[in-house]
Amino acid sequence: MRGAKNSIYKRWHSLTISPAKVRRIWKHPYWVEAGIFHDISCGTCPRFDAEKPACSIVFGSPTRKCAAAAIEANLNDVAEKSTLEIGFGTWALARNLIRRAGGTWTGVDLGQPKESESRIGKGGYGHAADIPFPDSTFDLIFGIQTFEHWGQRVNPYMPPSRYEDCMQEILRVLKPGGSIFLDAPMHFHGNEMFIMGDVDKLRELFDDSKWEDVVVERWRHKYEPLERFLPPQHELDVWPEEVTSYPKEQIEEIQKNGSAWLATFKARKRNG
Numbered sequence: 728m729r730g731a732k733n734s735i736y737k738r739w740h741s742l743t744i745s746p747a748k749v750r751r752i753w754k755h756p757y758w759v760e761a762g763i764f765h766d767i768s769c770g771t772c773p774r775f776d777a778e779k780p781a782c783s784i785v786f787g788s789p790t791r792k793c794a795a796a797a798i799e800a801n802l803n804d805v806a807e808k809s810t811l812e813i814g815f816g817t818w819a820l821a822r823n824l825i826r827r828a829g830g831t832w833t834g835v836d837l838g839q840p841k842e843s844e845s846r847i848g849k850g851g852y853g854h855a856a857d858i859p860f861p862d863s864t865f866d867l868i869f870g871i872q873t874f875e876h877w878g879q880r881v882n883p884y885m886p887p888s889r890y891e892d893c894m895q896e897i898l899r900v901l902k903p904g905g906s907i908f909l910d911a912p913m914h915f916h917g918n919e920m921f922i923m924g925d926v927d928k929l930r931e932l933f934d935d936s937k938w939e940d941v942v943v944e945r946w947r948h949k950y951e952p953l954e955r956f957l958p959p960q961h962e963l964d965v966w967p968e969e970v971t972s973y974p975k976e977q978i979e980e981i982q983k984n985g986s987a988w989l990a991t992f993k994a995r996k997r998n999g
């Protein structure tokens with residue numbers, strides 16, 4: 728689905744999202760455990776409509792459908808929690824779900840005007856490596872399809888962020904025992920670790936002395952009975968520019984046989 732109809736469905740889904748309804752959809756374990764991975768295969772996903780057969784989330788690309796499903800599954804139970812969304816852009820789904828579930832939503836995005844101050848309960852300017860809030864402010868910090876961009880150059884004057892600095896900053900503003908939830912498409916775009924689907928390297932960002940309960944959800948990693956999905960050509964064209972530390976053959980192999988999927992990285996900040 729494309730264009731105006733797609734936008735209308737996406738908006739409608741955000742406007743009508745109900746925590747009670749999505750809690751019902753996602754109440755049973757929806758994954759199969761494989762070490763640190765939780766695999767959500769399309770064929771057994773609660774959002775799979777076997778009659779069609781298709782994903783019952785009707786808007787967006789295949790990985791965007793997974794992003795909507797992952798938000799429904801992970802952000803529906805935040806009553807009383809103070810949450811921070813990094814890179815909130817214009818998609819209101821997570822914000823609406825959190826507010827309706829009784830949580831507080833605050834956002835920072837470097838795409839916002841610099842003079843737009845971020846305050847608790849409101850969105851404004853902020854950078855993943857420089858979050859304008861005091862230590863130990865939030866119970867939950869999350870980002871939807873933004874993680875993969877932190878390590879990219881934003882403009883000629885702003886160098887790419889170091890992921891280690893962003894993770895350190897997140898730890899600073901997260902309360903002890905607080906959680907993180909970051910999703911990102913693999914084999915799609917962004918920093919080279921995401922294009923190459925290098926989950927091992929991404930996992931290293933979660934220092935075990937500071938984080939616990941680290942889980943990586945793999946959405947659409949097993950896409951059957953649905954179709955393989957690769958990004959559009961204009962995204963594929965920039966892969967060689969972005970990917971500089973991996974062999975060329977590895978990129979070619981992904982382009983030939985790979986399929987884009989969505990990873991969500993979840994962890995808890997250790998107490999003390």
Ligand SMILES: C[S@@+](CC[C@H](N)C(=O)[O-])C[C@H]1O[C@@H](n2cnc3c(N)ncnc32)[C@H](O)[C@@H]1O
Binds near residue numbers: 835872876877
């Ligand atoms: C692809 S958009 C996703 C927006 C929204 N989360 C969504 O899913 O529709 C990425 C967003 O992340 C923001 N962003 C990128 N790097 C960032 C950083 N280092 N700190 C804060 N926001 C960032 C961009 O300005 C943009 O709004």
